[in-house]
Amino acid sequence: MSRISTDRMRELLPLYFIMGSQNCKLNPEEVLIKAIEAGITQFQFREKGENSLKGRDKIEFAKKLQTICKKHKIPFIVNDDIELAIALDADGVHIGQDDESAEIVRQKIGDKILGVSTHSIEEVEKAILEGADYLGIGPVFHTKTKKDAKSVQGTELIERVRDKGIQIPIVGIGGITAHNAASVIKGGADGVSVVSAISMSDEPYESAGELRKAAF
Ligand SMILES: Cc1ncc(COP(=O)(O)OP(=O)(O)O)c(N)n1
Numbered sequence: 001m002s003r004i005s006t007d008r009m010r011e012l013l014p015l016y017f018i019m020g021s022q023n024c025k026l027n028p029e030e031v032l033i034k035a036i037e038a039g040i041t042q043f044q045f046r047e048k049g050e051n052s053l054k055g056r057d058k059i060e061f062a063k064k065l066q067t068i069c070k071k072h073k074i075p076f077i078v079n080d081d082i083e084l085a086i087a088l089d090a091d092g093v094h095i096g097q098d099d100e101s102a103e104i105v106r107q108k109i110g111d112k113i114l115g116v117s118t119h120s121i122e123e124v125e126k127a128i129l130e131g132a133d134y135l136g137i138g139p140v141f142h143t144k145t146k147k148d149a150k151s152v153q154g155t156e157l158i159e160r161v162r163d164k165g166i167q168i169p170i171v172g173i174g175g176i177t178a179h180n181a182a183s184v185i186k187g188g189a190d191g192v193s194v195v196s197a198i199s200m201s202d203e204p205y206e207s208a209g210e211l212r213k214a215a216f
């Protein structure tokens with residue numbers, strides 16, 4: 001296996017759905033299936049925070065969602081939990097600045113996809129040097145999903161990264177909906193990542209479909 005190419009990574013980012021059981025209004029497996037049917041391009045398992053599953057329950061739930069992703073050929077990325085990603089042979093991991101360093105994580109996961117959250121040009125440059133395949137930049141808009149999110153930054157950092165000629169694949173995150181997704185792409189992102197716009201919808205298939213139209 002070799003590291004994912006930049007072109008292939010870009011193709012996986014247009015509509016990146018992130019979810020844990022704690023985020024779902026309806027049955028999480030059904031939500032994921034509907035989101036896949038509507039055209040999401042990558043999935044992140046983020047079982048975290050209040051009301052999330054722990055221990056064996058978390059592992060069993062992750063396996064169920066991974067099986068759904070495998071069946072539909074959607075990359076399955078694990079948030080934070082590198083050991084789980086390795087144990088399940090997930091397609092990749094996503095880490096932030098408060099997690100293990102990208103350099104160490106890259107050594108642990110080999111050629112799996114590595115996503116890193118960044119909030120400044122310095123963090124962007126460091127993540128690239130340490131082996132990130134894509135960056136998550138946010139919160140672009142106000143979010144209720146992540147209690148410890150940083151202050152809203154719009155698309156400013158995404159634009160600055162592109163103005164410097166940095167080409168790494170980027171997804172915007174935080175408060176993104178079908179109404180504002182196009183502005184994130186216009187700002188220079190390759191895609192949008194969303195939690196609640198799909199996971200809290202009464203109609204996940206329709207909501208994901210609207211996002212897909214807005215983000216492509
Ligand atoms: C695509 C994407 N971008 C950013 C994040 C946030 O990661 P992090 O800052 O590590 O926060 P938690 O998600 O771990 O709470 C993400 N998960 N995905």
Ligand SMILES: Cc1nc(C(=O)O)sc1CCOP(=O)(O)O
Pocket residue numbers: 018117136137138139140142143144145146149150173174175176193194195196197
């Ligand atoms: C997981 C996450 N990371 C963020 C960041 O800014 O890094 S914002 C966020 C939550 C995004 O959820 P929603 O689409 O419901 O706003």
Ligand SMILES: [Mg+2]
Pocket residue numbers: 079080094095096099
């Ligand atoms: Mg994290």
